[in-house]
Amino acid sequence: MKPIEIQQLKKRFGQKSVLDGINLTLKPETIYALLGRNGAGKSTLFNIIANRIPQTAGTVTIEGQPISNNDQVLNRLYLMSEVNLYPPRMRVDEVFKTTAALYQGFDFDFADRMVNEFGLNTKTRFNKLSTGYRSILKLIVALAVDVDYVFLDEPTLGLDANHRELFYSLLMETYAERPRTFVISTHLIEEIANLVEQVLVLENGQLTVNDTAEHLSQLGLAVTGPVADVQTYTAGLNVIGHEALGKLRVDYIYGELNEQREIPDTVSISHLDLQKLFIYLTSQEVVNQ
Secondary structure, X not given: OOOEEEEEEEEEEOOEEEEEEEEEEEOOOOEEEEEOOOOOOHHHHHHHHOOOOOOOEXXXXXXXXXXXXXXXXXXXXXEEOOOOOOOOOOXXXXXHHHHHHHOOOOOHHHHHXXXXXXXXXXXXXXXXXXXXXXXXXXXXXXXXXOOOEEEEEXXXXXXOHHHHHHHHHHHHHHHHHOOOEEEEEOOOHHHHOOOOOEEEEEEOOEEEEEEEHHHHHHHEEEEEEEHXXXXXXXXXXXXXXXXXXXXXXXXXXXXXXXXXXXXOOOOEEEEOOHHHHHHHHOOOOOOOO
């Protein structure tokens, strides 16, 4: 399995620039989180990689081969998105058979097990499924296809908490048994924080963060204490946001702390969770100190 190389990727829709010079390497056997606010370009990036829409400029390659219009390479990728591509009257079991004809090595045994665990009726027609069960059907297909790269665009749309938890468990199980790359785009960041190894953040059409989840957890910090003490301690640091709590203040920091700077007894420092860090990294607020 070779990495996907994305170089200077651009996409415009008319006068609107959606992706503006994306450079990215997607490594084999890695679970990524692709994060971004609505309209950041996440779905556009997925659709370009999967050859569903053309790029305006730049390249997407595997081992030097362009992905676009390359069936041999595209057969190793699978995109699960919010778009419903199946004929409305196609039954669930027919979806599995059609997918197996397109992707060699479809795991019917694993699909059958997931069908039973999710409680999906395979004789139901696609247009009779609820929003949640349409997502479940597409997730079952995405986990059962034998490919090297799986792209999941808002995979838990319409799923209740129990079904979301079941999906995460099955994803980790299949990843352990047959490692491959998963790239997950979701707004439920806190639910995937313990699953992902690498975090990507798209903002204003550009890739602003590409780091390991472990390293990001070390860089995102909350400094809490009396207003004056917090502001004195965080002066000169990269403050990405703050909150006022009466006479207390919380400054959110992104970056390394100065080990030579003494921490006042009145100030406490804790790590930010991935969701809060993402919110402040992509906030419109600009904090100057």
